[in-house]
Amino acid sequence: MQHGQMKMGGTMQQEEPPKQGMPAEMKMDSTQMNGDMSHPDHMAAGHTHNTVGFEIGDLHPVLLHFPIVLFFLVFVFDCLFLIGKIKEPYYNVSHWIVIAGAFFAILTVATGLYAAKMGHPGNSYVLLHRNWALTTLAYSVGHAVFRGYVIKSKKTFSAWIFVLISLINVSLISITAEYGGLVTRGKSLWMHYLYQENKRP
Numbered sequence: 001m002q003h004g005q006m007k008m009g010g011t012m013q014q015e016e017p018p019k020q021g022m023p024a025e026m027k028m029d030s031t032q033m034n035g036d037m038s039h040p041d042h043m044a045a046g047h048t049h050n051t052v053g054f055e056i057g058d059l060h061p062v063l064l065h066f067p068i069v070l071f072f073l074v075f076v077f078d079c080l081f082l083i084g085k086i087k088e089p090y091y092n093v094s095h096w097i098v099i100a101g102a103f104f105a106i107l108t109v110a111t112g113l114y115a116a117k118m119g120h121p122g123n124s125y126v127l128l129h130r131n132w133a134l135t136t137l138a139y140s141v142g143h144a145v146f147r148g149y150v151i152k153s154k155k156t157f158s159a160w161i162f163v164l165i166s167l168i169n170v171s172l173i174s175i176t177a178e179y180g181g182l183v184t185r186g187k188s189l190w191m192h193y194l195y196q197e198n199k200r201p
Helices: 032-036 056-063 065-082 089-117 126-153 158-183 189-199
Strands: 006-008 011-014
Touching: 056 065, 056 089, 065 089, 065 158, 089 126, 126 158
Parallel strands: none
Antiparallel strands: 006 011
16 A cells, blocks of 8 residues: 555545645634734824824924923023123024024924824823913914014013013923923823822821
């Protein structure tokens, strides 16, 4: 009797050779594979960021530092002008810094709106961050218009006015930045600090 043959009922039958390939339990057709990969468990939670091409929203984390630094710098200038450490005409530079800060604030908010749509859909803090950002932008633009008026009119204003206006501006920026941290990192430095303070006996 040759290999691969067996005798059954007086007749010779050819034994089928074992099939080669993957075990049945490891096989998966293309529909099953596509279905599993499209399941939410296989995707980042709520994240639809396009990792292939360039998006306008990708500029947001780069641009946001400019208005923050510029407006805080102006606040320092205003405080130094108040105590007499800076005199005109050197202090006039602060007016132009505010105008530059407002320009970068427009770009930051515009790119942030794109970033919110493409990267954090459904995030509960996105709306709060967006609303504070729009409020801060409106105030910053108004601040820049006032500084432009000061440059053009060459009128003299009390140093306290500049300090107060800048203080409100940096406060709005700080609140907006805090909610931005909650959107991207899920935590806020100041809110975490206040929470730890409240837990102390």
